[in-house]
Amino acid sequence: MDRSDQNRLTEGSVPRKMLLFALPIFLSNLFQQLYNAVDSLIVGNFIGSSALAAVGSSGSLILLLIGFINGVSLGAGVLIARFFGAGDEKNLERAVHTTVALGLVSGVVLTVVGVLLTPQILRWIGTPADVIENSILYFRVYFLGSSAVVLYNMGASILQSVGDSRSPMKYLIFSSVVNVVLDLLFVAVFHWGIASAALATIISQAVSAFLAFRKLTLTRHSYRVCWRRVRFDGDMFRQVITLGVPSGVQSSVISLANVIVQANINAFGSSAMAGCGAYSKVEGFAFLPVTCFALALSTFVSQNIGAKRYDRVREGMRFGLLCSPLLAEGIGLIIFALAPVLISAFNSEPEVLAFGVADARTVALFYCLLAFSHCCAGILRGMGRPIVPMTIMLSVWCVLRITYITITVRLIPDIHVVYWAYPITWSISSLLFLLCLRRLHFPAMEEEHTL
Numbered sequence: 001m002d003r004s005d006q007n008r009l010t011e012g013s014v015p016r017k018m019l020l021f022a023l024p025i026f027l028s029n030l031f032q033q034l035y036n037a038v039d040s041l042i043v044g045n046f047i048g049s050s051a052l053a054a055v056g057s058s059g060s061l062i063l064l065l066i067g068f069i070n071g072v073s074l075g076a077g078v079l080i081a082r083f084f085g086a087g088d089e090k091n092l093e094r095a096v097h098t099t100v101a102l103g104l105v106s107g108v109v110l111t112v113v114g115v116l117l118t119p120q121i122l123r124w125i126g127t128p129a130d131v132i133e134n135s136i137l138y139f140r141v142y143f144l145g146s147s148a149v150v151l152y153n154m155g156a157s158i159l160q161s162v163g164d165s166r167s168p169m170k171y172l173i174f175s176s177v178v179n180v181v182l183d184l185l186f187v188a189v190f191h192w193g194i195a196s197a198a199l200a201t202i203i204s205q206a207v208s209a210f211l212a213f214r215k216l217t218l219t220r221h222s223y224r225v226c227w228r229r230v231r232f233d234g235d236m237f238r239q240v241i242t243l244g245v246p247s248g249v250q251s252s253v254i255s256l257a258n259v260i261v262q263a264n265i266n267a268f269g270s271s272a273m274a275g276c277g278a279y280s281k282v283e284g285f286a287f288l289p290v291t292c293f294a295l296a297l298s299t300f301v302s303q304n305i306g307a308k309r310y311d312r313v314r315e316g317m318r319f320g321l322l323c324s325p326l327l328a329e330g331i332g333l334i335i336f337a338l339a340p341v342l343i344s345a346f347n348s349e350p351e352v353l354a355f356g357v358a359d360a361r362t363v364a365l366f367y368c369l370l371a372f373s374h375c376c377a378g379i380l381r382g383m384g385r386p387i388v389p390m391t392i393m394l395s396v397w398c399v400l401r402i403t404y405i406t407i408t409v410r411l412i413p414d415i416h417v418v419y420w421a422y423p424i425t426w427s428i429s430s431l432l433f434l435l436c437l438r439r440l441h442f443p444a445m446e447e448e449h450t451l
Contacts, residue, residue, distance in 0.1 A: 009300045010085055010307040014315045022296035024169035026288050031176035033284040040281050042183045043197050044347045069106045071251035073157040075244025078302045080161035085306025089222035097229045098236040103154035107147030114143025128270050134194045141195045145202025148209045155212030162223050171211040179204035246386035253398040260402050264418045275355025278346035286331045290371040293324035294378035301382025317379055324375050325368040332367035362419035369426035376433035396429045
């Protein structure tokens with residue numbers, strides 16, 4: 001059987017196809033999260049809590065700067081999946097090469113912006129004086145290699161959009177092993193300091209980007225990348241932007257809100273930064289079923305709309321919206337119970353541990369709401385309606401979250417107020433998404449969607 005037929009999500013058992021597609025995404029995200037956590041584990045144990053605070057605060061800022069580009073790649077993925085499902089090879093080829101061109105340009109822009117603006121952004125979010133020097137060094141080294149991060153994400157998005165979630169999984173597993181080895185070598189053996197942890201990360205990302213594009217340039221299928229054809233196709237670029245910009249804005253504004261949350265955490269000192277940073281690494285593992293099912297739903301819905309298999313769209317929606325929240329909540333219960341053990345793996349200082357455990361035990365029981373919101377957003381993106389999730393998440397996860405924290409922290413100067421920002425806004429967004437799903441008129445989907 002042709003491998004491209006095996007990749008199609010438009011035939012076969014819906015649960016089986018979705019699980020076989022989502023599982024490699026889950027494992028990919030797992031290993032990506034592992035080598036993010038390895039930075040913190042090794043830095044926290046071999047350099048100290050100040051360096052751990054610098055790395056721990058990195059997540060929100062990095063997502064702020066690369067979130068828009070990754071969101072646009074999601075939009076490009078929806079377009080590619082639609083053409084792949086419809087068997088439209090000409091437009092599929094144009095979409096793939098436009099996406100690669102966008103990745104190349106975006107990587108250069110991100111490198112320049114990240115290196116130049118890092119000190120200003122870190123000061124803006126109130127990074128403490130005892131942490132800021134390490135933070136600037138870590139971020140600048142990281143962003144020097146950000147082109148590799150962008151290109152891997154673009155390459156993985158193309159492969160996943162045509163139903164190949166196994167190849168990105170293999171590449172991330174290999175690069176994760178590279179990252180662990182280099183982290184131990186640079187930090188624990190050579191004692192090169194915090195910058196070497198960032199260097200290990202970008203080297204491993206470059207390896208995964210190389211492997212992804214090696215696959216795309218060697219394949220014989222219609223999504224093959226030919227470097228001579230990489231250019232911006234005007235009409236295709238417009239469609240990528242139309243679908244991708246709302247997802248990019250959504251990702252960026254959520255990251256902006258999280259940066260502001262981080263700024264409020266910073267105000268409680270470096271121990272709070274280290275503790276909450278350690279929890280954020282643990283939390284990243286809990287979000288894996290959320291992100292893998294959201295992406296799987298987006299690709300599944302888009303391919304089946306392209307193939308006009310609207311019955312499968314409905315069945316896939318029901319399956320994803322059931323599985324992801326259940327998995328996320330199960331993981332949340334485990335984190336709630338094991339929080340002291342998990343946080344102490346990063347740093348066992350009593351004050352750091354107390355902040356991290358309190359954060360975990362406030363938020364973990366509400367993971368099902370986060371999963372539901374993300375899956376709904378993935379469904380709507382796959383339908384070609386990215387404005388709806390962007391609007392909900394912009395208004396709730398950004399505006400409302402920032403407003404809540406800005407007002408409440410001044411009235412109640414307690415870090416628990418910051419922790420509760422997430423469960424509250426997840427609850428509201430879940431209610432709004434539920435109302436949106438109930439208002440969907442599926443017969444309207446039976447008309448051909450033009451992008």
